[in-house]
Amino acid sequence: MAETDAFMQFLLRMGDNTLILGHRVSEWCGHAPVLEEDIALANTALDLIGQTQMWLGLAAEVQGEGRTADDLAFRRDVWDFRNVLLVEMPNGDFGQTLMRQFLFDAWHSILLNRLQSSTDTRVAAIAEKALKEVTYHLERSGDTVIGLGDGTEESHQRMQAALDYLWPYVGEMFASDAVDVAMVDTGIAPDPASLHSAYDQLTGRILSEATLTVPDTSFAHKGGRDGRMHTEHLGHLLTQMQWLPRAYPDAVW
Amino acid sequence: MYAQMVKSTGQGVTPRDEMTPEERAFQDRIDRGDKIEPKDWMPEGYRQTLIRQIGQHAHSEIVGQLPEGNWITRAPTLERKAILLAKVQDEAGHGLYLYCAAETLGVSRDELTEMLLDGRMKYSSIFNYPTLNWADIGAVGWLVDGAAIMNQVPLQRTSYGPYARAMVRICKEESFHQRQGYDAIRKMAEGTPEQRRMAQDALNRFWYPSLMMFGPSDKESIHSAQSMAWKIKINTNDELRQKFVDQTVPQAEYLGLTVPDPDLKWNEDRGQFDFSEPDWSEFFEVIKGNGPCNTDRMAARNKAWDDGKWVREGLLAHGEKKRTRAKARQVAAE
Ligand SMILES: [Fe+2]
Numbered sequence: 332m333a334e335t336d337a338f339m340q341f342l343l344r345m346g347d348n349t350l351i352l353g354h355r356v357s358e359w360c361g362h363a364p365v366l367e368e369d370i371a372l373a374n375t376a377l378d379l380i381g382q383t384q385m386w387l388g389l390a391a392e393v394q395g396e397g398r399t400a401d402d403l404a405f406r407r408d409v410w411d412f413r414n415v416l417l418v419e420m421p422n423g424d425f426g427q428t429l430m431r432q433f434l435f436d437a438w439h440s441i442l443l444n445r446l447q448s449s450t451d452t453r454v455a456a457i458a459e460k461a462l463k464e465v466t467y468h469l470e471r472s473g474d475t476v477i478g479l480g481d482g483t484e485e486s487h488q489r490m491q492a493a494l495d496y497l498w499p500y501v502g503e504m505f506a507s508d509a510v511d512v513a514m515v516d517t518g519i520a521p522d523p524a525s526l527h528s529a530y531d532q533l534t535g536r537i538l539s540e541a542t543l544t545v546p547d548t549s550f551a552h553k554g555g556r557d558g559r560m561h562t563e564h565l566g567h568l569l570t571q572m573q574w575l576p577r578a579y580p581d582a583v584w
Numbered sequence: 585m586y587a588q589m590v591k592s593t594g595q596g597v598t599p600r601d602e603m604t605p606e607e608r609a610f611q612d613r614i615d616r617g618d619k620i621e622p623k624d625w626m627p628e629g630y631r632q633t634l635i636r637q638i639g640q641h642a643h644s645e646i647v648g649q650l651p652e653g654n655w656i657t658r659a660p661t662l663e664r665k666a667i668l669l670a671k672v673q674d675e676a677g678h679g680l681y682l683y684c685a686a687e688t689l690g691v692s693r694d695e696l697t698e699m700l701l702d703g704r705m706k707y708s709s710i711f712n713y714p715t716l717n718w719a720d721i722g723a724v725g726w727l728v729d730g731a732a733i734m735n736q737v738p739l740q741r742t743s744y745g746p747y748a749r750a751m752v753r754i755c756k757e758e759s760f761h762q763r764q765g766y767d768a769i770r771k772m773a774e775g776t777p778e779q780r781r782m783a784q785d786a787l788n789r790f791w792y793p794s795l796m797m798f799g800p801s802d803k804e805s806i807h808s809a810q811s812m813a814w815k816i817k818i819n820t821n822d823e824l825r826q827k828f829v830d831q832t833v834p835q836a837e838y839l840g841l842t843v844p845d846p847d848l849k850w851n852e853d854r855g856q857f858d859f860s861e862p863d864w865s866e867f868f869e870v871i872k873g874n875g876p877c878n879t880d881r882m883a884a885r886n887k888a889w890d891d892g893k894w895v896r897e898g899l900l901a902h903g904e905k906k907r908t909r910a911k912a913r914q915v916a917a918e
Pocket residue numbers: 645674675678754758
């Protein structure tokens with residue numbers, strides 16, 4: 332795989348994760364269980380969209396075809412998206428949204444931490460800035476998972492159901508392919524598999540404090556980060572997100 | 585204005601010689617420009633009027649998330665999405681400051697929320713209008729935040745300390761929202777023919793509802809007279825509405841958009857615009873619950889509250905468990 336191609340794929344993976352998750356979280360706006368959560372969810376979405384601007388901005392620059400971050404966000408179809416399946420899963424109830432956030436934040440923070448020493452200074456700079464935000468996301472989502480897991484019987488059951496539902500989407504974050512090999516060779520990014528034990532440690536600690544049981548399965552749904560097979564959910568999300576710029580392609584907003 | 589037709593004591597202003605000594609001393613402090621603080625003595629009418637006013641303002645910020653939130657998932661660029669998210673986050677923050685200010689008067693946020701959800705308390709009529717195209721998001725910032733600022737800037741000098749201080753923080757952000765809204769609708773007005781059409785359509789639909797935000801004329805209102813004597817209302821509704829029209833019409837002209845009022849014209853003698861009153865019968869229908877979105881807005885808020893019950897209870901139960909465990913650890917250590 333050509334180096335630029337691989338780098339571009341890597342940047343799309345980063346930017347599409349934050350774009351799609353940021354969009355999902357923004358769907359909550361005005362509907363959260365308590366005012367503080369409305370604020371926190373909007374803030375998380377805002378951070379993720381800001382990170383998207385940086386990752387996809389760099390992706391467009393690396394691609395060198397004169398496109399912008401907006402072109403990448405709003406003019407690609409499902410098969411060109413490179414986010415992991417986890418982030419496109421529907422919000423469900425508040426518990427499912429926060430469990431998804433926690434499972435992603437844990438991975439995201441470990442990865443960003445490593446990316447701070449990327450050989451590509453632009454990647455390192457984005458990672459450094461994003462990590463500050465993501466550290467806070469993880470603190471919040473982790474605390475909420477603990478609070479609701481170890482809350483009432485109902486909240487416990489709901490959080491366990493959310494974990495059972497989402498756990499099969501965790502494995503994809505640690506899969507490796509030719510893109511990752513190229514990233515490791517150039518020192519741009521670590522091998523995803525190398526993040527796994529830190530992740531298990533971190534999530535294991537929080538989930539046990541939350542009195543939740545990690546499902547006894549290593550099965551992993553895949554197909555998002557290589558675009559081979561997204562879930563049915565992504566198309567609906569894009570329909571909404573991309574509608575305006577596609578319906579009025581000549582407009583400047 | 586986010587608080588409309590706030591009822592005061594309904595008795596009119598008590599003449600000075602009929603005031604109790606406490607009331608007289610209180611009114612003197614207000615007249616001197618002192619700030620009233622939560623621990624200070626205050627007439628029950630003052631407290632209740634403020635609770636209604638601040639509560640209505642807070643509810644407006646909360647319900648106001650919905651018409652704008654309606655477009656967050658359809659914002660046309662990453663930048664616009666970020667701006668809108670930040671704005672809606674600010675509005676929720678305004679709600680939080682205001683509930684905190686109301687709490688200093690002895691009413692809890694949960695009590696106020698219950699009163700909103702069962703219809704005992706109101707929120708601004710403006711949020712019962714729909715946002716139908718992207719230019720509406722610009723129009724809301726420009727006109728709705730613009731009208732809110734007209735009312736809230738003078739309220740920075742209101743007599744109740746916590747309310748005045750909340751207003752100082754809020755006003756800074758509202759004027760930022762207004763500029764961003766104007767910028768967004770300007771892009772539309774200067775854009776393609778379709779974008780222009782959206783911008784004009786937004787102005788057509790939001791013009792009169794924005795004028796309604798100030799409430800009907802209150803020159804004769806005993807409620808307003810009392811509120812003004814207490815300095816929890818600074819200007820009459822008509823004064824603020826006129827100021828808003830005078831500020832906004834030139835901005836619309838600059839955009840090349842037409843204000844939907846054939847009788848709008850500059851009055852040389854008054855140095856102000858003459859303009860048509862909104863349809864007040866429509867306003868009273870909206871207040872009664874018959875606006876285009878009342879039912880949906882309240883259903884959305886009620887659903888959020890009901891669906892969130894298990895979350896609030898779960899977090900509360902966890903907090904309780906943590907305290908119990910900490911206590912047990914302390915006992916064991918002793
Ligand atoms: Fe506000």
